[in-house]
Amino acid sequence: MQVDTLIIGSGIAATALAQRLLDKNRNASILLLEAGSHVMTRDSALWENYLVTGNLPYDQFKDLNYPQKDKPGENANIGGTEVPLAGSRVITVGGSTIHWGGWSFRLKPEDFKLRTNTGFGIDWPISYSDLESYYGEAEHYIGISGDSDDPSVPRSRKYPFSPFPFSLQDQPVARALEALNIPYGNVPIARYGVGENNQNQVPCQTTGTCKYCPFGSRFNATDRLSDMISSNEYQNFNIISGAVVEEIVITSKSQIGGVIYLDKASGKLIQVDAQRVVIAAGSIESAKLLLRSTSPDWKKGLGNDSDIVGRNLVTHPYFIFTGTIKENPLQLQPEMNFPTLCTRHFDSSAEQGAGKFILVNPADTVPVKLASQMHSGMMRDGLNSYVSGPNQVQLHGMIEVFGELHNRVTNFPSRNHLGMFETSVDFTKDSNFDIRMGQIQEHVDKIFQNMGAQIVGKPSISWRADHAASVCRMSNDPASGVLDKNLQVFGLDNLFVCSNAAFSSIGAVNPTLTLTALAIRLGDYLANE
């Protein structure tokens, strides 16, 4: 088998890149190899099953938990801080966009100058202005509803769809933020609106079951790939699922020739020759594939002469602060399944060294659960008191952490339940992290006090690897990174990485929009090569 462009993975990066290349040349020869399976989307029976049971049709395609004393699992966590893989990603055609929340923030200009401004990590080899127009393209490609007049992020193009108005659930926290002179804004969210939809995009019906939308109203690459294939416009564009790429075929110090993949259905190893290969298999798998692709010229793995591949692992600690309220007179309760209000902090070169953070008012900030109360047999009078009475409020958020060499992912020498090499995660939070969280807690406590809420203890913090990044980071030189400014592996003419692994740093916001912008930019670069 031979193709011009071989893309490993089929998530948003692979899809956006393929689309860009096909926009330039509809006959482009492109093959996507996906380790996972196809999950049916926009199916009413699966949607109703999720509605009444909470079970998702792709749960089986997530990592298992780490092994426990009396329970087998998979992968290995060997660092001082547990970074769960289970739940962080979905191995399917379309990748993790099948379950993503759709929060689509841009990084800000100072994020690209982290080293210069703070002394931590490294600078990106590109600037915000290099990426700005691609951010706009990514927002239109994904279909983002957002506030085009938000002055805090420079932009040259409007969002395709208007922002969703602040929900009534936002009112208490918005009033508190106003009292404290803290600015807040809309969450830019991947939900189709009205105005720019193509024929396959149904505007969000605010159905609130966003993890499985019956209409496909939130971008997922699964649907986009299905549409691309079924359009019959692209004769040389193909996807093979159930294909676990074992290694990159290395032909010389500066050239690769393709890949060898395991066809899970037949158990056979199959070689695909390619003019160029783009690894778009998610952050962790990108690094692992480079590490296990060796040759006499690349004894430590492709692009790994400086022993950087797999290192500098970062992710976003996701924290949840909980408070109690004595009454809920507005009968606040979850009316949707996505947030509408957020507030970003330390977004300046002077402050970012303390670690940027973002606070988000979650859609279930007052977690009224009518169904479970009725299931348990609560009567109507009890329900009335339950809805209006004492309850909880929550604020969620993420904080930026900086890359450190000792935090890394590597291949673990066994296979997971999906036929892929397991992962060894070695991560230990930095010694100042708890101090920084304490400072954020003081900040949140003021907000809660203004809301009339009483903060409850310390926040819960999850280091789950949803936003794992930087393990093949872009850099200005191969001593401190794996990729150059065009996502090309240093020292190799025809190998690229397009995943969160490429991020030089991650800021405090979800990486998907930035990744999509990078993918579209890479498409332009490859098309012009």
Next chain:
Amino acid sequence: MQPTKSQHPLSATLAPLDDAIRDAMWELFVQIGKFWKNIDDPSEHKPRVYSFMENRIALDPMYRDYYITANNVIKQLVDQYGEVEGYHHLFTDPDAMKSPPATPLALTRQKVSNEFVSLQLAVGGFKAFGAKNYCGFIGGAYVPSAPVPYRTMENHDAG
């Protein structure tokens, strides 16, 4: 090509539910509204309830037996306690919530009645508790200049 609709391979060969079973399950849905006083006239939801049952059976053929069992359980409860008390028993008996369900009553509560409660809330039962939208309710698109399909800060402030 991928299949266009989910279906368990054993479900395709099952006979459709008898009308009597379907009617009994519809009556269960009606009784949920009466018990919790959250939907006065549920008749517009009848097609949705029927399609819901078909979808449940399509995904899992056991649901056909769950609905048949539920019909028998409800008949027995109504015969024993009368209509109002029979459904009260079904909706509130704590023993019926023990997991895993080991009795016909528990199966009926957990696999049929409680699922109907979730569906009933999602098609509109939630409105009795103060909200305008709910997870599972097809609230409609947000169209600028048209009413927003959920309660907003702005509309509330404007009264």
